Amino acid sequence: MNPYWSRRLADVEPYVPGEQPKEGQYIKLNTNENPYPPSPKALAAIAAAAGEGLRLYPAPECGGLCRAIADFYGLTPEEVFVGNGSDEVLAMAFLAFFSPEDRIAFPAVSYSFYPVYARLFDIPYDAVELREDFTLDPSVFRKEHRGIVFANPNAPTGIALPLEEVEQILRAHRDVPVIVDEAYVDFGADSAVGLIGEYPNLLVIQTFSKSRSLAGLRVGFALGQPHMIAALDTVKNSFNSYTLDRLAQAGAAAAMEDQEYFEATRQKIIATRTWSAEALEKLGFTVLPSKTNFLFASHPEASAAALFGALRQRHILVRYFNKPIVDQFLRITVGTDEEMKALLCALEEILGR
Amino acid sequence: MNPYWSRRLADVEPYVPGEQPKEGQYIKLNTNENPYPPSPKALAAIAAAAGEGLRLYPAPECGGLCRAIADFYGLTPEEVFVGNGSDEVLAMAFLAFFSPEDRIAFPAVSYSFYPVYARLFDIPYDAVELREDFTLDPSVFRKEHRGIVFANPNAPTGIALPLEEVEQILRAHRDVPVIVDEAYVDFGADSAVGLIGEYPNLLVIQTFSKSRSLAGLRVGFALGQPHMIAALDTVKNSFNSYTLDRLAQAGAAAAMEDQEYFEATRQKIIATRTWSAEALEKLGFTVLPSKTNFLFASHPEASAAALFGALRQRHILVRYFNKPIVDQFLRITVGTDEEMKALLCALEEILGR
Numbered sequence: 088m089n090p091y092w093s094r095r096l097a098d099v100e101p102y103v104p105g106e107q108p109k110e111g112q113y114i115k116l117n118t119n120e121n122p123y124p125p126s127p128k129a130l131a132a133i134a135a136a137a138g139e140g141l142r143l144y145p146a147p148e149c150g151g152l153c154r155a156i157a158d159f160y161g162l163t164p165e166e167v168f169v170g171n172g173s174d175e176v177l178a179m180a181f182l183a184f185f186s187p188e189d190r191i192a193f194p195a196v197s198y199s200f201y202p203v204y205a206r207l208f209d210i211p212y213d214a215v216e217l218r219e220d221f222t223l224d225p226s227v228f229r230k231e232h233r234g235i236v237f238a239n240p241n242a243p244t245g246i247a248l249p250l251e252e253v254e255q256i257l258r259a260h261r262d263v264p265v266i267v268d269e270a271y272v273d274f275g276a277d278s279a280v281g282l283i284g285e286y287p288n289l290l291v292i293q294t295f296s297k298s299r300s301l302a303g304l305r306v307g308f309a310l311g312q313p314h315m316i317a318a319l320d321t322v323k324n325s326f327n328s329y330t331l332d333r334l335a336q337a338g339a340a341a342a343m344e345d346q347e348y349f350e351a352t353r354q355k356i357i358a359t360r361t362w363s364a365e366a367l368e369k370l371g372f373t374v375l376p377s378k379t380n381f382l383f384a385s386h387p388e389a390s391a392a393a394l395f396g397a398l399r400q401r402h403i404l405v406r407y408f409n410k411p412i413v414d415q416f417l418r419i420t421v422g423t424d425e426e427m428k429a430l431l432c433a434l435e436e437i438l439g440r
Numbered sequence: 441m442n443p444y445w446s447r448r449l450a451d452v453e454p455y456v457p458g459e460q461p462k463e464g465q466y467i468k469l470n471t472n473e474n475p476y477p478p479s480p481k482a483l484a485a486i487a488a489a490a491g492e493g494l495r496l497y498p499a500p501e502c503g504g505l506c507r508a509i510a511d512f513y514g515l516t517p518e519e520v521f522v523g524n525g526s527d528e529v530l531a532m533a534f535l536a537f538f539s540p541e542d543r544i545a546f547p548a549v550s551y552s553f554y555p556v557y558a559r560l561f562d563i564p565y566d567a568v569e570l571r572e573d574f575t576l577d578p579s580v581f582r583k584e585h586r587g588i589v590f591a592n593p594n595a596p597t598g599i600a601l602p603l604e605e606v607e608q609i610l611r612a613h614r615d616v617p618v619i620v621d622e623a624y625v626d627f628g629a630d631s632a633v634g635l636i637g638e639y640p641n642l643l644v645i646q647t648f649s650k651s652r653s654l655a656g657l658r659v660g661f662a663l664g665q666p667h668m669i670a671a672l673d674t675v676k677n678s679f680n681s682y683t684l685d686r687l688a689q690a691g692a693a694a695a696m697e698d699q700e701y702f703e704a705t706r707q708k709i710i711a712t713r714t715w716s717a718e719a720l721e722k723l724g725f726t727v728l729p730s731k732t733n734f735l736f737a738s739h740p741e742a743s744a745a746a747l748f749g750a751l752r753q754r755h756i757l758v759r760y761f762n763k764p765i766v767d768q769f770l771r772i773t774v775g776t777d778e779e780m781k782a783l784l785c786a787l788e789e790i791l792g793r
Binding site for chain 1: 492522
């Protein structure tokens with residue numbers, strides 16, 4: 088290895104995000120962005136903050152934004168932590184709750200950033216198997232796991248775990264931190280937020296990137312009892328005092344307050360998802376039951392890699408993971424009705440229907 | 441300790457940033473912000489980016505911004521790393537270049553975030569002493585130090601190390617990474633950027649928060665040979681794929697391109713610093729020779745703590761560090777001419793002149 092690099096990088100394999108094409112007209116269904124623009128109120132708040140005041144540091148504790156999130160969920164600001172995207176919140180949670188001495192666990196088929204964090208911070212882990220139907224068996228986590236992370240709904244499958252089973256995990260592992268990554272929860276799954284009062288071991292992580300159309304602003308957050316939030320604050324204040332710039336704080340707070348817009352756009356996406364899944368099934372696809380803004384689908388007669396390439400040639404980007412178990416699937420973001428119609432036309436053509 | 445917290449938090453003592461008053465009219469000379477607004481071109485670029493496009497993730501590699509910085513310094517984009525403020529860049533550099541197995545060194549009187557990073561990431565360190573006059577002796581770093589960090593100019597003293605002595609350190613420690621934190625370099629010190637070609641061990645870190653009036657936008661950067669930048673990229677892509685939002689990328693690139701505005705504002709600050717230092721000396725202060733946008737000053741007849749409190753009562757915020765060696769000094773940000781006149785009036789009154 089390079090003699091100047093830290094030895095901790097020897098084992099690290101960075102995460103590779105989905106492609107952000109720089110030019111060209113693509114129908115972009117590859118990174119689970121929201122097809123609808125951010126709330127006009129969020130854009131107005133950003134415009135108002137984008138002036139001379141940028142010469143000053145932002146509020147390090149992000150009080151206004153924490154309050155807006157707390158109000159939305161009926162929590163106190165002391166139960167809210169915000170960060171520069173839910174990826175940063177997750178990274179800080181790995182530092183805050185897991186130690187090199189203790190083995191943690193997360194599903195083998197899940198967000199592929201989890202093992203990356205674990206390796207960077209030297210945290211031993213078990214990647215536990217899902218059932219054959221891609222659902223999570225709550226009893227797969229064991230006593231020797233001193234920390235648990237899972238996404239609900241899961242990515243890239245889109246499958247949600249019923250709230251009773253989330254609670255079953257929290258109850259069985261009351262003495263260890265359990266992180267529920269709810270990046271996609273607003274598209275139809277049940278959030279664990281209501282369990283925070285009862286479970287001191289619970290940390291819920293969410294994002295503004297999906298249901299609030301603000302992937303480009305980088306804001307994520309965590310919800311939990313104050314002692315859980317304090318651990319995250321300790322890490323954050325030992326890493327970067329000011330993780331959220333003035334524009335992100337202003338825009339995200341306004342987006343959180345615009346409940347009407349949030350409701351309208353997420354309902355549109357759920358409706359588009361419903362008919363799109365049915366249409367894909369009519370084309371012969373197996374589509375996992377999705378509670379997210381994406382569909383995870385495989386076709387018995389066409390390889391996912393080939394479909395991915397053929398769609399790309401037609402300027403439609405979807406996500407393909409060249410990894411065991413999931414390499415027969417495409418992950419397709421739910422776009423607008425028009426985008427999904429274009430996708431289905433292209434697939435009909437490719438499949439020769 | 442809390443049973444849910446990582447054991448790595450046991451030793452951690454977070455950094456405490458300077459106060460950001462939420463309301464009230466203060467003359468704010470406590471966090472080394474620039475008294476002049478950001479470049480109008482930066483604000484225009486932010487306004488242009490603050491639209492529907494925010495629903496999409498930003499470019500993870502921040503190509504446009506890296507190019508703008510590379511062009512400014514006559515480097516290639518492969519020699520540039522950008523992050524969410526220079527604090528994040530520093531944190532990632534500690535992860536990228538230092539290991540728990542190896543002792544590093546930085547000056548005892550310097551940016552107080554260095555020991556915080558070291559403790560968070562379990563990196564053993566020596567806090568080496570400055571000379572009596574607060575200058576850095578280049579030979580204070582020894583062979584057993586497997587990494588070196590220093591600020592040039594130093595904070596909170598404001599004193600710059602001559603470039604020959606920076607090079608002396610780089611030459612004597614060619615086999616270990618040397619990080620030169622140049623947050624304040626644009627106010628009159630010599631940058632080590634010109635040494636990057638010759639020294640594979642050099643990493644220079646700078647920020648948009650001071651000389652480019654964008655503390656509220658959170659953008660910092662590192663410059664070094666491509667193998668040094670690659671280490672930072674590896675950490676960043678194992679921590680957070682998208683550290684800079686779309687608005688920060690657009691605004692910072694435009695600020696970097698507006699060289700004329702940058703020159704004009706930094707010259708104004710240097711001019712204000714010069715007369716302000718002389719005026720403080722006339723009031724009996726000892727003022728260290730500053731190459732930054734702040735003055736580090738002590739008074740033989742008044743305690744720094746008392747002066748800090750008396751100024752605060754008069755709605756003037758400066759920074760006071762209640763720590764050995766520096767607790768007889770005030771760190772005073774260089775504001776506008778009007779702000780410095782108000783400060784001097786207040787000090788005259790307090791000192792009874």
